[in-house]
Amino acid sequence: xxxxxxxxxxxxxxxxxxxxxxxxxxxxxxxxxxxxxxxxxxxxxxxxxxxxxxxxxxxxxxxxxxxxxxxxxxxxxxxxxxxxxxxxxxxxxxxxxxxxxxxxxxxxxxxxxxxxxxxxxxxxxxxxxxxxxxxxxxxxxxxxxxxxxxxxxxxxxxxxxxxxxxxxxxxxxxxxxxxxxxxxxxxxxxxxxxxxxxxxxxxxxxxxxxxxxxxxxxxxxxxxxxxxxxxxxxxxxxxxxxxxxxxxxxxxxx
Numbered sequence: 001x002x003x004x005x006x007x008x009x010x011x012x013x014x015x016x017x018x019x020x021x022x023x024x025x026x027x028x029x030x031x032x033x034x035x036x037x038x039x040x041x042x043x044x045x046x047x048x049x050x051x052x053x054x055x056x057x058x059x060x061x062x063x064x065x066x067x068x069x070x071x072x073x074x075x076x077x078x079x080x081x082x083x084x085x086x087x088x089x090x091x092x093x094x095x096x097x098x099x100x101x102x103x104x105x106x107x108x109x110x111x112x113x114x115x116x117x118x119x120x121x122x123x124x125x126x127x128x129x130x131x132x133x134x135x136x137x138x139x140x141x142x143x144x145x146x147x148x149x150x151x152x153x154x155x156x157x158x159x160x161x162x163x164x165x166x167x168x169x170x171x172x173x174x175x176x177x178x179x180x181x182x183x184x185x186x187x188x189x190x191x192x193x194x195x196x197x198x199x200x201x202x203x204x205x206x207x208x209x210x211x212x213x214x215x216x217x218x219x220x221x222x223x224x225x226x227x228x229x230x231x232x233x234x235x236x237x238x239x240x241x242x243x244x245x246x247x248x249x250x251x252x253x254x
Contacts (some may be wrong), residue, residue: 003063008248009036012092012124015184015250019122021088027115028096029072030054031061038062042090044069046083050076050103068168077114078104082174091123093114097128098165105161112178116253123180125249128190130165143234144192144243147200147227154203156222158210166246175251185249191240197231 005013021042026033028048031054037045044067049055055074059066059077075082093115100108115123131141132148166174174183201224208224211217234241 003035003039005030005036005039006214008126008246009033010184011188011248012126012250014126015248016122018089020089021146022121023087024173025083025118026195027077028094029058030094031058033094034058034062034072037092046071046073046086046088048075048077048083050074057081066082076103077111079106083118087118087120091119093123093125095126095128097125097171098163101164102161108164108166109174110132112174112180116167116179119180119253120138121252123251125171125175125251126185127168127171128165128246129167129187129244131244132165135205138243140234140238140241141243143227143230144241147197147231150227151200151204151225154207158207160207168249171249175249179254180251181254183250183252185247187245187247189242189245191242193235193240195234196241197235201228201231 021040024037024040024042024045026037026045026047034047037047047058049058049072052074053074059072080095093111097108097111100111131144132152134203136142136145155162168185168187175182204220204224208217208221211220231241
């Protein structure tokens with residue numbers, strides 16, 4: 001199975017250089033990060049997720065047999081006993097901070113402090129610069145903001161919690177407070193495609209049945225269909241929708 005490695009992960013490999021990966025912790029695992037992990041020369045790895053379905057999806061997508069000391073752990077980092085006493089040479093925090101609100105609301109400021117005892121060597125953080133609630137005049141930025149606000153409103157309407165992304169300067173401050181030294185980082189411009197439009201609006205479609213009011217449900221469906229139409233038109237016009245950026249930060253314990 002051929003693994004397509006994202007530009008963010010390629011940059012992390014560049015930053016790692018000749019340093020051995022050693023024991024590896026994927027603090028908030030998913031299909032993509034675990035597939036990338038399969039390409040690295042690690043001694044062993046531990047991947048953590050608070051979602052049992054995500055653990056199963058990631059396990060199924062892992063492209064080769066897991067070694068005896070490799071493991072996927074279903075657990076929540078607010079549990080002080082999870083991985084107690086274990087340390088790792090390399091730690092990946094892949095879009096993890098933004099996802100915390102769905103599993104441990106209002107706990108983001110403690111996440112790096114919680115991870116600090118487990119980090120022996122290098123930690124890498126990936127995230128997306130927030131695009132909600134920013135409103136842009138540019139048609140591409142305005143559309144991405146419209147989708148994000150509609151998605152979040154839909155999730156809140158049915159009693160679910162949206163993700164909450166944090167900017168790179170907040171991330172750097174949080175790292176320093178937790179006893180880490182940010183070393184290096186880079187921003188990666190985003191060009192959104194059909195997968196973004198499909199995934200974000202499918203998230204909304206899949207929750208329509210939870211809306212009790214039929215008139216509201218019909219109106220929400222029309223807005224989903226409108227956003228799909230506009231999104232695909234912008235992709236055709238601009239060869240993707242250029243807006244915003246992801247970022248990577250490398251840090252080490254002080």
